[in-house]
Amino acid sequence: QSVLTQPPSVSAAPGQKVTISCSGSSSNIGNNPVSWYQQVPGTAPKLLIYDNNKRPSGIPDRFSGSKSGTSATLDITGLQTGDEADYYCGTWDGSLSALFGGGTKLAVL
Amino acid sequence: QVQLLESGPGLVKPSGTLSLTCVVSGASISNSDWWSWVRQAPGKGLEWVGEIWHSGNTNYNPSLKSRVTISVDKSKNQFSLKLTSVTAADTAVYYCARGEHYITSLGREHIWFDPWGQGTLVTVSS
Numbered sequence: 001q002s003v004l005t006q007p008p009s010v011s012a013a014p015g016q017k018v019t020i021s022c023s024g025s026s027s028n029i030g031n032n033p034v035s036w037y038q039q040v041p042g043t044a045p046k047l048l049i050y051d052n053n054k055r056p057s058g059i060p061d062r063f064s065g066s067k068s069g070t071s072a073t074l075d076i077t078g079l080q081t082g083d084e085a086d087y088y089c090g091t092w093d094g095s096l097s098a099l100f101g102g103g104t105k106l107a108v109l
Numbered sequence: 110q111v112q113l114l115e116s117g118p119g120l121v122k123p124s125g126t127l128s129l130t131c132v133v134s135g136a137s138i139s140n141s142d143w144w145s146w147v148r149q150a151p152g153k154g155l156e157w158v159g160e161i162w163h164s165g166n167t168n169y170n171p172s173l174k175s176r177v178t179i180s181v182d183k184s185k186n187q188f189s190l191k192l193t194s195v196t197a198a199d200t201a202v203y204y205c206a207r208g209e210h211y212i213t214s215l216g217r218e219h220i221w222f223d224p225w226g227q228g229t230l231v232t233v234s235s
Contacts, residue, residue, distance in 0.1 A: 047223035098157035
């Protein structure tokens with residue numbers, strides 16, 4: 001079981017908005033920024049968000065991140081079928097290790 | 110455009126040593142970046158293994174620290190992973206990635222990974 005807790009799955013219709021949560025503690029999310037990754041099955045993870053809310057070049061503004069206290073969220077608006085993937089949050093922990101959440105499978109119905 | 114490519118044996122015997130190499134192209138490994146290994150067991154989530162700076166400084170996942178060594182070869186622009194005493198639990202896709210990792214004056218530790226290699230499956234089995 002991951003130290004960072006994510007819902008196993010979320011779903012929404014095309015064009016709608018979905019929110020994926022990532023819950024941690026004061027030793028990780030509470031003190032350090034969060035990143036988010038998209039992993040299409042069978043492929044490598046891809047960075048979507050870093051430093052809580054910054055997007056690398058090439059990532060559309062449909063993807064946005066935020067953090068409050070010991071939790072972070074990834075919002076995806078204008079859902080497309082191509083957004084179907086697993087999404088992971090990540091951060092640094094006081095145990096001197098990088099951590100990832102358990103992952104959330106997004107279904108675009 | 111930075112690209113990373115993992116290579117190594119796809120099958121390792123139990124109690125043996127897993128050895129992988131990641132070749133970096135499009136960037137010098139001596140840049141101000143950390144270079145990481147992340148693994149993913151079949152059907153499971155991501156697990157950080159560790160990272161190395163070009164100077165040789167390393168950080169390892171505490172749960173794997175006693176068995177992990179990450180090294181860098183600047184002349185070949187590559188870095189490597191060795192994991193000893195492997196068991197079936199070490200069966201996973203192993204990814205290498207470029208990392209950004211720094212601490213601010215406020216004590217915030219920033220870390221993220223971009224880009225990632227395509228990954229290589231290592232199976233531990235006799």
